[in-house]
Amino acid sequence: METIIQENTLMDVPSVSEWILAGKIMVLSGDESVLRQLPQGNWIGGTIPYFYLKSENGRVDKDHIFVSDFSEHISDFRIASYKEAHLKNVCLDGFGNGFNFLILPALRDIHLSFALNAPQYENLYQNPLIGLIAGVDLDEFSVGALSKTFNGLTGESYTDEALVLQARLPAHKVARLEIINVFEPSQNMRLEVEEDTFTVKECFIHGEKTNLYRYIKENNIDISLPLVSDYGGASVNVSFLRLDDVKEMVIFYAPLFKGRTYSLAQSIGGYTQTFCSKAQAVLERENSIIYNCNCILNYLYGGLDKNHIGFSGPTTFGEVAFHLLNQTFTYLAIDERA
């Protein structure tokens, strides 16, 4: 049976506006300048100008909006914004059967709080908690530009609040969140930390206390590859944000957790080839995929501006898949309930 992949796509502002005015329930990704032009309606949005495309090379596009339309699949919905203090309730507030789509602004307190605390959220696994970390043009990000989340219902945008689309599914449908991770742990650099943290100075490498920054420099480690931890067979990545040459510390896009073991990912031949081979297995077993997104680092290091991978979607500054993930392709599948 052929997999039905919903054709989410890039659209211009007038077309998206038309869909909003028609009452469609959507998640939108685009540059702030285009999201700002949209009328109020049943949508939430996050900024990002980088997109990968199904049958053409990916691109930076500040004139179009990537539209994921859930209208045909869901039976009810709510849109809500959350401040950091209340985000822990995000799964409690959802419907009994459905999914929760979460958009967070990048590298703000609420993003960091989610990353550290999401594994302890009540009702976390009742329904898929899927979503993304919004982003901005990387050149602008490096000089302080902030990503934004948009509440389409009110027309408000935020640099410090999360937006959630809580979606209810008909009783005969069930939503399922899955990932494609091209990275696997290697036997190199068995790393542990003493506390949950985004920044690492001292850690344990093969059981010996070590300055991670110096270890990376001395061993010429390629930090385009993430660290990987094995969660019962799920390889979960933590990507390097940067090396701080002044403080001699290493900063990550997601936290490293005490009690977990991390190792450097194995080098992969080519992102596109490795991804497509994993994606083929997915397509053979899935019936219906209604959403997908992929990390900006896969776009950059995988050269998705010069390739296509059989899916279209927005890139992210981090993926929400119950927890915060990095360098991972995530998707939402809809099954018939048994």
Next chain:
Amino acid sequence: MSKKTISIPPKEREEWQKLVTLQIEHRFQNFVLQLKSAEYSQKISLGLMTTQVAIDEMYQLCEKYALAVQQDFKVIFKEW
């Protein structure tokens, strides 16, 4: 034409207990089951969860994703 019934193995099967304690090390295709099976074994070994509660929770999740876990269960349970 009668509708094909999708089921999961009964909770009494000993494989459930082996799954939550990682005596059967099976790599589920489903992401949430990958996350949860690791969490169950960790919580059981730390005394934070009983084996029965872990089995109940895992069974409930598998009931929900019954269609998606059929391939996994053919490997683990063979038949039921």
